[in-house]
Amino acid sequence: MHAERTLVSIIEGFRRSLPMADHARGKRLAVTCQYKCANACLGPECNSSHNETFQEVAAAALSRRALLGLGAAGAVAVAVGGLRGQTPVSGAGSSGVGGAGAAFARPAGGSLPFDPIAPVNRLVDEFTVPAGYTWRPIIRWGDPLFSKAPAFDVNAQTPAAQAVQFGYNSDYLDIVADPSGKTGVLVNNHEYVNPEIMFPPTTDAAELQRRGDIYKAAQGMSVVEITRRRTGEPWSYVVDGKRNRRITVETVFELTGPAAGSDLVKTAADPEGRWVHGTLGNCAGGTTPWGTILSGEENFNGYFAWAADTAAQKRYQSSSSTSTSTGWDKYDPRFDAHNADYVNEPNRFGYIVEIDPQDPTSTPRKHTAMGRFKHEGANVIVAEDGRVVAYMGDDERNDYLYKFVSKNRISGSRKKNLQLLSEGDLYVAKFSGNSPANQITGTGALPADGKFDGSGTWIPLTRNGESVVPGFTTEQVLVYTRLAADAVGATKMDRPEDVEPSPKTGKVYLALTNNSARSVASIDEANPITGNRYGHVVELTETAGQAGTTFGWSILLLCGDPAVFGNSYFAGFPKELVSPISCPDNVAFDSAGNLWISTDGAPSTIGYNDGLFLVPLEGAERGHVQQFLSVPREAETCGPVIHDKDGLVFVAVQHPGEGGTFAAPTSLFPDYGSTAAGAVATAPRPSVVQVYRA
Numbered sequence: 001m002h003a004e005r006t007l008v009s010i011i012e013g014f015r016r017s018l019p020m021a022d023h024a025r026g027k028r029l030a031v032t033c034q035y036k037c038a039n040a041c042l043g044p045e046c047n048s049s050h051n052e053t054f055q056e057v058a059a060a061a062l063s064r065r066a067l068l069g070l071g072a073a074g075a076v077a078v079a080v081g082g083l084r085g086q087t088p089v090s091g092a093g094s095s096g097v098g099g100a101g102a103a104f105a106r107p108a109g110g111s112l113p114f115d116p117i118a119p120v121n122r123l124v125d126e127f128t129v130p131a132g133y134t135w136r137p138i139i140r141w142g143d144p145l146f147s148k149a150p151a152f153d154v155n156a157q158t159p160a161a162q163a164v165q166f167g168y169n170s171d172y173l174d175i176v177a178d179p180s181g182k183t184g185v186l187v188n189n190h191e192y193v194n195p196e197i198m199f200p201p202t203t204d205a206a207e208l209q210r211r212g213d214i215y216k217a218a219q220g221m222s223v224v225e226i227t228r229r230r231t232g233e234p235w236s237y238v239v240d241g242k243r244n245r246r247i248t249v250e251t252v253f254e255l256t257g258p259a260a261g262s263d264l265v266k267t268a269a270d271p272e273g274r275w276v277h278g279t280l281g282n283c284a285g286g287t288t289p290w291g292t293i294l295s296g297e298e299n300f301n302g303y304f305a306w307a308a309d310t311a312a313q314k315r316y317q318s319s320s321s322t323s324t325s326t327g328w329d330k331y332d333p334r335f336d337a338h339n340a341d342y343v344n345e346p347n348r349f350g351y352i353v354e355i356d357p358q359d360p361t362s363t364p365r366k367h368t369a370m371g372r373f374k375h376e377g378a379n380v381i382v383a384e385d386g387r388v389v390a391y392m393g394d395d396e397r398n399d400y401l402y403k404f405v406s407k408n409r410i411s412g413s414r415k416k417n418l419q420l421l422s423e424g425d426l427y428v429a430k431f432s433g434n435s436p437a438n439q440i441t442g443t444g445a446l447p448a449d450g451k452f453d454g455s456g457t458w459i460p461l462t463r464n465g466e467s468v469v470p471g472f473t474t475e476q477v478l479v480y481t482r483l484a485a486d487a488v489g490a491t492k493m494d495r496p497e498d499v500e501p502s503p504k505t506g507k508v509y510l511a512l513t514n515n516s517a518r519s520v521a522s523i524d525e526a527n528p529i530t531g532n533r534y535g536h537v538v539e540l541t542e543t544a545g546q547a548g549t550t551f552g553w554s555i556l557l558l559c560g561d562p563a564v565f566g567n568s569y570f571a572g573f574p575k576e577l578v579s580p581i582s583c584p585d586n587v588a589f590d591s592a593g594n595l596w597i598s599t600d601g602a603p604s605t606i607g608y609n610d611g612l613f614l615v616p617l618e619g620a621e622r623g624h625v626q627q628f629l630s631v632p633r634e635a636e637t638c639g640p641v642i643h644d645k646d647g648l649v650f651v652a653v654q655h656p657g658e659g660g661t662f663a664a665p666t667s668l669f670p671d672y673g674s675t676a677a678g679a680v681a682t683a684p685r686p687s688v689v690q691v692y693r694a
Contacts, residue, residue: 046314046315046316046317046318046396046399046482047315047396047397047398047399047482047486047492049486051486051489051490051491051492112590112642112644112647112649114130114131114132114133114626114628115130115131115132116130116579116626116627116628117129117130117611117627117628117629117630118627119579119580119606119608119609119611119627119630120608120609120611120630121607121608121609122602122603122604122607122608122609122633122634123633124609124632124633125632125633125656125657125666125667125668125669126630126632126633127629127630127631127632127653127669127670127689128609128629128630129628129629129691130628130629132693132694133691133692133693133694134691134692134693134694135629135689135690135691135692136234136689136690137670137687137688137689137690138186138226138234138235138236138237138650138687138688138689138690139166139186139188139222139224139237139687139688140152140166140670140685140686140687140688141165141166141167141168141169141170141218141685141686141687142154142157142162142165142166142685143165143166143237144164144165144166144239145164145165145166145222145224145239145240145241145244145245145246146164146239146240146244147239147240148164149161149164149165152165152685154198154682154683157198157199157214158210158214159210159213159214159216159217160217162214162217162218163217163246163248164246165246166188166222166224167188167190167217167218167219167220167221167222167246167248168190168192168193168194168198168218168219168686169190169191169192169193169194169218169219169654169655169686170188170189170190170638170639170652170653170654170686170687170688171188171189171190171191171282171283171284171638171639171652171654172187172188172189172282172283172284172285172286172295172296172377172586172638172639172652173186173187173188173189173638173639173640173641173650173651173652173688174186174187174285174287174293174639174641175226175235175641175643175650176287176291176357181230181231182227182228182229182230182231183225183226183227184225184226184227184235185223185224185225185226185241185243185357185358186222186223186224186225186226186235186237186688187221187222187223187224187293187355187357188221188222188224188639188652188688189220189221189282189283189284189285189295189639190218190219190220190221190222190282191219191281191282191283191298191654192219192281192299193215193218193219193326194655194658195211195215195325196660196661196662197657197658197660197661197662197665197683197684198211198214198662198683199211199662200662200663201662205330208327208330209327209330209331211327212326212327212328212330212331212332215249215326215328216248216249216250216278216326216328217246217248217249217250218248219248219249219280219282220246220247220248220249220251220278220279220282221246221247221279221282221293221295221355222245222246222247223243223244223245223246223247223355223357223360224237224238224241224243224244225237225238225241225242225243225244226238226241231646232646232647232648233692234648234690234692235690242360243357243358243359243360244360245357245360247279247355247364248278249277249278249279249280250277250278251277251278251279251364252275252276252277252363253275253276253277253278253279253353253363253364253365253366254274254275254276254363254364254365254366255273255274255275255276255348255351255365255366255368256365256366256367256368256369256421256422257367257368257369257370257422257423257478258368258369258462258465258474258475258478259368259369259372259474259475259478259479260273260274260368261273261274262475262479263475264344264347264475264476264479265344265347265348265368265479266344267334267341267342267344267345267348268341268342269334269341269342270348273344276348276349276366277334279295279297279349279353279364279366280297280300280303280349281297281298281299281300281302281303281349281374282295282296282297282298282353283295283296283297283298283299283375283376283377283395284296284376284377284497284498284586284638284639285377285378286377286378286379286380286390286500288354288380288388288417289380289382289388289410289417290410290414290417290418290420291356291357291358291414292354292355292356292357292418293354293355293356293357294352294353294354294377294378294379294380294390294421295352295353295354295355295377296352296353296375296376296377296378296392297349297350297351297352297353297366297374297375298374298375298376298395299374299395300346300349300350300374301316301317301346301374302324302325303324303326303328303335303349304321304324304329304335304336304337304345304346305321305322305323305324305329305335305336305337305338306320306321306337306346307320307337307338307343308320308321311483312479312480312483313337313346315480315482315483315486316346316350316373316374316482322338347372347479348366349372350372350373350374350375351366351367351368351370351371351372351375352366352367352370352375352378352390352392352421353365353366353367354366354367354418354421356418365422367421367422368478368479369404369421369422369423369424369426369462369465369478370390370392370404370421370424370426371392371402371404371426371461371477371478371481372478372479372480372481373394373399373400373402373481373482374394374395374396374399375392375393375394375395376392376393376394376395376496376497376498376499377392377393377498377499377586378390378391378392378404379391379498379499379500379501381501381503381506381546382410382546383405383545383546383547384545384546384547385409385545385547386409386410387405387406387407387408387409387410387424387547388405388406388410388420388421389403389404389405389406389501389546389547390403390404390421391403391499391500391501391508391510392404392499393493393496393497393498393499393510393511394482394496395495395496395497395513396495397494397495397515397516397517397518398492398493398494398515398517398518398522399482399492399493399495399496400428400429400482400485400490400491400492400493400496401428401429401490401491401493401496401499401510402426402427402428402429402481402485403426403427403429403458404421404424404425404426404427405424405425405427405547406420406421406423406424407423407424407425407464407465408420408423423465424465425460425461425462425463425464425465426460426461426462426477426478426481427458427459427460427461427549428458428459428461428484428485428488428490429456429457429458429459429490429491429551430456430457430458430459430488430489430490430491431454431456431491431493431524431525431526431553432454432455432456432457432525433452433453433454433524433525433526434449434453434454434455434525435447435448435449435452435454435525436448440452440523440524440525440528441528442520442523442528442529442530443529443530443567444528444529444558444565444567444568444569445567446567446569447525450572451554451555451572452525452526452528452554452555453525453552453553453554453555454525454526454552454553454554455543455550455551455552455553456491456540456550456551456552456553457549457550457551458548458549458550458551459488459489459490459549460549461477461481461484461485461488462474462477462478467484469484469487469488470487471487472484472487491524491526491527492522492527493510493512493515493526493527494512494513494514494515494518494527494529494532494535494536495512495513495514495515495535496510496511496512497511497512497513497584497585497586498510498511498585498586498587499511499587500587500588500589501546502589502593502595502617503589503593504589504592504593505593505617506542506546507539507540507541507617508539508540508541508542508551509537509538509539509540509556509587509595510537510538510539510540511535511537511584511585511586511587511597512527512532512535512536512537512538512584513535513583513584513585513600513601514532514533514534514535514582514583514601514605515527515531515532516531516532516533517531518530518531518532519531526538526553526555528555528558529558529567533560533582533605534558534559534560534565534568534582534583534605534606535559535582535583535584535601536555536556536557536558536559536584537555537556537557537559537584537587537595537597538553538554538555538556539553539554539555539556539617540552540553541553555569556571556595556615556617556623557569557570557571557581557584557615557623557625558570559581559582559583559584560580560581560582560605560606561580561582561606562575562576562578562580563580564606570623570624570625571622571623572622572623573621573622573623573624573625577624578623578624578625578626579613579625579626579627580602580606580608581597581599581602581611581613581625581627582599582601582602582605582606582608583599583600583601583602583605583610584597584598584599585597585598585599585600585601585636585637585638586598586637586638586639586640587640588640588641588642589642590614590642590644591642591644591645592644593617593618594614594615594616594617595614595615595616595617596612596613596614596615596628596640596642597612597613597615597625597640598610598611598612598613598637598638598639598640598651599611599612599613599636599637600636600637600638603633603634608630609630609631609632609633609635610630610631610635610636610637611627611628611629611630611631611637612627612628612629612637612640612649612651613625613626613627613628614626614628628649628691629649629651629691631651631653631656632653632656632657632667632669632670632684633656633657633666633667633669634655634656634657634658634659634660634666634667635653635654635655635656635657635658635667635669636653636654636655637651637652637653637654638651638652638653638654639651639652639688647692647693648690648691648692649690649691649692650688650689650690650691651688651689651691652686652687652688652689653669653670653686653687653688653689654686655686656669656670656684656685656686657669657684660684662683665682665683665684666684667684668682668683668684669684669685669687670685670687670689671685
C-alpha cells in the first residue's frame, strides 16, 4: 500500500509541480512564497536605495588606471548548460557523487564517517541517510507536551490543544544536554503554517476564525525536555517535563534596549511601548554562551494587513496589502496596520528574541539594540576583550549583513550576562573586491587571481548606544534599521541567511541563499553572478579582532550542480567529485571544525530534494561538499545540529508535502502509514529528526 501511495503521490505531485516550478524565478513552490514571505519576491524590491556597487567603484578605479597607462586582463566566461534529466534515487551510495562513494576520511576528532548519498529526485517522498545510519523523529507537529494535551488528531484540532502540543513548521533547533548527558532540552522555532495541508477548504467565517486561533497557537517556539539511558544513544522527549513550554503568538514579551518605550513602538493596547504579545516568523537562531536561545523574527510583515504609505513602511514591504493568509486581520485589530490605533504594531516585530529554556516562567525578550529587520537568526561569539559579538543576516534580496557588539563583557554572573544584548553597538557590512571590474562578468567565471575575495568594513549605525547615522535618531536607527543601513552605503547581498562564526577558528560563514533578481548592473565581487539562482557561501576573517571594524573575505562556494553550472566553485576542490548543492540556508559546525550546510530551494533549482551537506574547511579536502542526508518531498532542511562525538545528527524538517492538499497529500512524512499509536497517517507532519548509526 505504501508503494502504491508513493506512486500516486509522485504522479499527482509531478502534475502539480509543473506550473509552479518557475514560481518566484525558480526557487520555491507558490505556497511557500505565499505563507513564508508574503510573496516578497514577486513584488518590487524593498531596497530601492542607490548604494554604490563595487562595479561602479572599480570602474572609476580602472578609469584612473587607464590615465596612468595601466591595463586589466579580461575574464573568459564559461557557458552554462541546460538542465539535465534526472532519475529518482532514494538509496545511499554512489556512482561518482561526493568522491565516488568512498568513505570520507574524517579529520582528527570527528566520529561520523559516511559514504555520501546520491542526490534524491524532488518527487521522492523519503528521508534518506547514508548506509549504516538510520533515523527517527524525536517529536512531530501535534505531539503532546503535557499529559493534559490530547493525542494529535488532524481531524480534531483546536486552539486549546495546539497550545499544549508541539508546534508547526520546525525551523531553528538546538539540543542542549545537561551535565549528565542523559537529560536535556530541545528548543525549536515554529516559523509559519500551511493551511491547505492542515485543513480541508472552507469559506465559513466562524470556522476560519477558529482556524486562525489554531495558527496562533501553532507558531512561535517549543521547549521540550529530552532523555536517554546513556550518552551516545538517541533521545526521546518527555511529556510533562519541568521545562516544557510553548511560546505562541499570544505570549507576552518584553522590549529591551534604546527603542523600548519610544513612540515608534506604542499602540492603543500598549501605551508604554514595552510589552508585545507574541513572536512571528521565527526562522533561524542561536544559543548563547550563557545558555539562552536566540530566535530571529524574519518575515513578520506577512502577518499584517499592511499600509505601505511611508518610506519606512515600504522598506519592509514594498506595497500595501488588505488581507493576510492567516486571516487574523479580520478579527484581531492589532494585525490590521491600516488601523490608526495599531499602525505601530509591525514595528514591534522583526527583532532578535531571547528566551531562557531553563525557566519556563521567565518572560522572553526582544532586543531593540540589535536592530529591526528580517532576521534569519543571530549567532554569538565572545570577542578577545570579553565583549560578545552577534552576527545577523537580513533575509531579503539585496539586503545586508550586520553584527552587534555588546557594551559590557561576559562574566561569571548569569544574571548579568542576560543583559548583554540589551546594550551595545550595531554595525552593517560594506564589501570591497580586489579584482578589476571587467573581470567580474556576472557568469561566475573566476577573475585572474583565481578567487573572489577582498576586504570589508563594519560601518557603525550606533556608537556607545547612540545613533551615528546623520538624520536618524537612535530609536529610528533601531526601528527602521534598513533605512539607516541604506544611508551609510552598505553592500547589497544575495539574501543573507544564516551567518555563524566557527567556534574553532573564529572565521565567519555567511550563507547567501540566492538572488535571481541580481542584475548585470549590480554585480560585484562579493555577489558575482547575474540572476544568482543557486546561492553561495562567503568566508569572513576579522582582521582587527572579533569586535573590530575591518575584515577580509572570500567566496568559499558558488553553489549549483557542476554538471549544469560550469562555473560552480568549491574552494578549488575538483568539482566533478562534489555533491550538487543549491540554495544554502543554515550552517553549523562539528567538533573537528567542519562546516555543515542545510539547503532550502534545491527541488526548484537543481531538481533534487533539499538536504544536509558536510564541507571540510582545511587541508586537501577543503571545499569537498558531500551530502549526508536528504529530506522528503517538498520539505526544507532546517536547524542542523551536529553532535558528532555522540554519533548524532539532528535536523528540523519543515513544510513536507507543502504542494499537496488536505485531501490529496503529496507526503506522508514521517509516519508513512501507521503511527506508533496505531492511527493511520493522513497528513505530513513537520518534525525534529535524529540520525544515528543503525
